[in-house]
Amino acid sequence: MRKPTDFEEKVYEVCSRIPKGMVSTYSAIAHEMGKRCYRAVGQALNKNPYFPRVPCHRVVMNDGRIGGFGFGGEREKIKRLKAEQIQVKNNRIVEFNNKLCKSL
DNA sequence: CGGTTGACCAAGT
DNA sequence: GACTTGGCCAACC
Numbered sequence: 001m002r003k004p005t006d007f008e009e010k011v012y013e014v015c016s017r018i019p020k021g022m023v024s025t026y027s028a029i030a031h032e033m034g035k036r037c038y039r040a041v042g043q044a045l046n047k048n049p050y051f052p053r054v055p056c057h058r059v060v061m062n063d064g065r066i067g068g069f070g071f072g073g074e075r076e077k078i079k080r081l082k083a084e085q086i087q088v089k090n091n092r093i094v095e096f097n098n099k100l101c102k103s104l
Numbered sequence: 105c106g107g108t109t110g111a112c113c114a115a116g117t
Numbered sequence: 118g119a120c121t122t123g124g125c126c127a128a129c130c
Contacts, residue, residue, distance in 0.1 A: 007127065026112060030126090040127040042111040047128095061112070068111030077111090 001049060007037075011044040014104055018058045021084050022101040023093060027062045032104050038062075046070050057081060064096030 004012070014032050018024045026038040026045075045056045048070065057080040061067045066088065069077035078088045087094040 002128090005128080030112090035126075036113095037126040038112045039110060039125065040112095043109085043126095043128065044111095046111055048111095056111085059111080063113085066111085070111070074111090 002047075004044075004047075004049060007033075007040065008044040008047065011041050012048070012050055012054045015045065015056060015059060016050075016054050017104045018055060018101060020055075021086065021099070023058045023060050023081070023086060023096075023099050024101050024104065025060060025062045026067070028100075028102050028104070029059065042067070058084075058086075060093060060096075064093040064100075066091055066093075 010033055011029060014029050015024075026041045027036075029041050030036055030038040045059060046068070048054060048056050051071070057069065057077045059067075066074045066077055068074065074091070081088055081093075086099055093099060
């Protein structure tokens with residue numbers, strides 16, 4: 001396994017700050033780092049060496065879509081989200097604007 | 105050091 | 118609604 005870069009560590013750190021029952025977006029995390037590297041954020045989460053520690057399933061697209069998930073695919077991600085009272089309908093977060101946590 | 109690859113985004117068709 | 122295009126940025130080869 002490769003050692004995570006500073007960039008990736010920052011992504012994991014920010015991601016771990018997302019409160020339970022809330023979600024954030026790749027764009028928001030990138031913005032928190034003062035850059036627009038939303039794609040790189042996604043790649044960092046795909047590797048995600050700190051799986052249980054970092055709740056990467058709370059990170060979704062800017063439109064409220066699910067996006068992807070390395071472990072088990074979107075199905076598993078939706079399942080995990082439902083366990084935190086975040087409901088997903090037709091591949092979209094229900095009341096996404098209400099659950100979204102933009103400031104970390 | 106140039107080209108390809110993504111858990112992306114926005115605008116156009 | 119879906120599909121395509123161009124842009125974006127770090128990691129990888």
